[in-house]
Amino acid sequence: MGTSSFCKSRFNQFDGQGEIISIYLLPDYMGKGFGKALLESALAELKKQGYKDVFLWVLEENLGARHFYEKEGFSATDDDLNDNIGGKDLREIRYIYGG
Numbered sequence: 001m002g003t004s005s006f007c008k009s010r011f012n013q014f015d016g017q018g019e020i021i022s023i024y025l026l027p028d029y030m031g032k033g034f035g036k037a038l039l040e041s042a043l044a045e046l047k048k049q050g051y052k053d054v055f056l057w058v059l060e061e062n063l064g065a066r067h068f069y070e071k072e073g074f075s076a077t078d079d080d081l082n083d084n085i086g087g088k089d090l091r092e093i094r095y096i097y098g099g
């Protein structure tokens with residue numbers, strides 16, 4: 001129904017921080033609390049690993065995901081990342097956890 005992945009930061013400028021790389025759910029399972037459970041589990045594991053600061057990247061256009069993370073205690077930063085996925089230029093915004 002879903003998956004999440006996380007690790008120590010993959011970016012040198014955010015060394016010493018935990019990073020949530022992805023949380024994905026099949027469409028039939030969205031809006032039923034599974035995403036929140038995956039997020040809480042990832043945050044708990046990163047905390048166990050000693051990471052006080054946690055961040056993630058969200059596609060700027062993905063308003064649903066951005067709203068979800070904001071509701072769960074994340075805040076957008078001024079950091080952005082330009083990417084090209086499937087031939088489309090996309091911008092990602094870094095969110096930090098304030099929980």
